[in-house]
Amino acid sequence: MGVMEHRAFERDGTPERDDTPVHWGRYELWDVLGRGGAATVVRALAPPSADRPEVVALKFLHRSLVDDPKAAAAFRAEAALGMLLRHPNIVRTYDLEHHDGRSAIVMEYVDGRPLHTFHHPALFPAPEHEPYMVAALIAQTCDALHALHTVRGADGSARRVVHRDVTPQNILVRRDGVVKLLDYGVFFSPDRGFHTTAGFLKGKVPYLAPEYIDSRPWDHRVDVWAAGVIAWEFLTGKRLFRGESPGRTMVAVRRALIPDPSSLRPELSPRLAAVVMRALERNIARRYRSAHEFAVALREVIGAEYGVVDPETLSDWADGREPRAASGVMRVARSLSPPGESAERDTLSFHSKLTGT
Ligand SMILES: Nc1ncnc2c1ncn2[C@@H]1O[C@H](COP(=O)(O)OP(=O)(O)O)[C@@H](O)[C@H]1O
Numbered sequence: 632m633g634v635m636e637h638r639a640f641e642r643d644g645t646p647e648r649d650d651t652p653v654h655w656g657r658y659e660l661w662d663v664l665g666r667g668g669a670a671t672v673v674r675a676l677a678p679p680s681a682d683r684p685e686v687v688a689l690k691f692l693h694r695s696l697v698d699d700p701k702a703a704a705a706f707r708a709e710a711a712l713g714m715l716l717r718h719p720n721i722v723r724t725y726d727l728e729h730h731d732g733r734s735a736i737v738m739e740y741v742d743g744r745p746l747h748t749f750h751h752p753a754l755f756p757a758p759e760h761e762p763y764m765v766a767a768l769i770a771q772t773c774d775a776l777h778a779l780h781t782v783r784g785a786d787g788s789a790r791r792v793v794h795r796d797v798t799p800q801n802i803l804v805r806r807d808g809v810v811k812l813l814d815y816g817v818f819f820s821p822d823r824g825f826h827t828t829a830g831f832l833k834g835k836v837p838y839l840a841p842e843y844i845d846s847r848p849w850d851h852r853v854d855v856w857a858a859g860v861i862a863w864e865f866l867t868g869k870r871l872f873r874g875e876s877p878g879r880t881m882v883a884v885r886r887a888l889i890p891d892p893s894s895l896r897p898e899l900s901p902r903l904a905a906v907v908m909r910a911l912e913r914n915i916a917r918r919y920r921s922a923h924e925f926a927v928a929l930r931e932v933i934g935a936e937y938g939v940v941d942p943e944t945l946s947d948w949a950d951g952r953e954p955r956a957a958s959g960v961m962r963v964a965r966s967l968s969p970p971g972e973s974a975e976r977d978t979l980s981f982h983s984k985l986t987g988t
């Protein structure tokens with residue numbers, strides 16, 4: 632912990648004076664931004680380059696997975712897909728770099744927080760978020776998903792990519808209120824084949840679509856479902872599907888009644904509630920046909936019921952300045968779960984894992 636403090640960086644990215652930099656190849660490693668099931672993401676200073684910012688995010692596959700051929704192939708595929716994607720709501724991927732027996736995906740660094748840090752489970756059922764902000768954030772997420780679903784390969788052919796892991800952890804909200812979708816670690820594309828252990832479900836169970844759990848035919852609409860679950864949870868301040876075990880959660884996803892969000896939050900616009908419920912249609916034929924359709928429906932409701940959501944409002948929210956009353960809960964949520972999970976901000980211990988020292 633002492634080392635962690637020693638390595639601290641000021642908010643504006645200036646290193647403290649007594650800091651000794653830790654390097655990986657040409658990159659100077661700063662702090663750990665987050666960890667997921669597959670990787671650790673580190674903020675780093677990149678060598679000068681004309682086509683990318685100085686501060687980047689490096690995604691390192693966990694050491695335990697480096698020698699796993701499937702995990703390594705999936706990691707390369709993730710990097711290759713990332714490099715095809717250019718969209719304002721998708722984290723930009725610049726490169727895949729190798730050094731010292733390790734590989735890292737070089738990404739745009741996003742100064743913001745993953746969506747799950749906005750609603751800490753310890754505080755459920757609070758906080759409730761302003762409906763128009765939830766709608767605006769999910770609409771941006773859907774824009775990103777649509778770009779992903781319709782991405783074409785370098786040869787111009789449709790890749791028919793499905794994200795499969797649309798969760799609050801994988802949606803970053805930048806300080807200025809811009810959503811950045813990330814993590815293509817378990818994406819599926821028919822031309823890529825399955826790098827999947829038989830019987831293993833990709834993605835996080837509470838956000839998996841019923842048809843996927845049932846091994847019925849599924850497509851990009853599993854991501855629309857996941858966006859619907861997230862919208863429902865942020866409108867009500869409650870978890871939609873949560874069992875005592877993953878098995879129980881799966882049963883809930885397949886069969887549990889999905890309450891209309893306005894039944895839990897009476898002041899909610901019934902029209903907005905209905906828009907979200909259509910993303911949560913278990914019958915795929917009745918669900919939105921695309922993430923784009925869901926985004927359009929959300930924006931129609933915002934326009935009709937709430938007026939314009941300006942970037943300033945989203946930025947206040949993303950930065951922890953609740954633009955309206957009832958801000959106390961938001962602040963508590965923030966202090967419980969600071970950006971990057973402070974306990975993990977230890978570049979040195981990460982570095983020793985990286986180098987095995
Ligand atoms: N480009 C980035 N900028 C800032 N933080 C990031 C970035 N990429 C990832 N993170 C943080 O790191 C966490 C893990 O990254 P992710 O790509 O989701 O890894 P995994 O595939 O292991 O889930 C994210 O939830 C997020 O908090």
Ligand SMILES: [Mg+2]
Nearest residue numbers: 667800801814
């Ligand atoms: Mg992730």
